[in-house]
Amino acid sequence: MYFFGYGCSLIAGAASFRTAWGIQFIPAVILMAGLPFLPRSPRWLAKVGRTDEAIKTLTAIQAGGNVDDPLVVAEWEEILTVLAAEREAQPGWRKFIYKGMWR
DSSP states (O other): OHHHHHHHHTSOTTHHHHHHHHHHHHHHHHHHHHGGGSOOOHHHHHHTTOHHHHHHHHHHHHTTTOTTOHHHHHHHHHHHHHHHHHHHSOSTTHHHHHTTTTO
């Protein structure tokens, strides 16, 4: 996009930034059209309590459906550990001041 922006800067008048915006709009539309076809995040599914669906999605992404794959087991344990740590942490910005980077 840098080169498109640079190339459009050589156009005189308001058409320069409008052309750059129009070119940048094309990948955004393609990404937005593809979003419904992406699987849900296994981390989000685990966070909302849909563990069976989370494991199924994780195995489909990582191991082609093999639940016993070591990579799937390790990542699932990591997801559970991180979610447990988030539940125990203080809400909001206070966690950074009281037990965070200042001590």
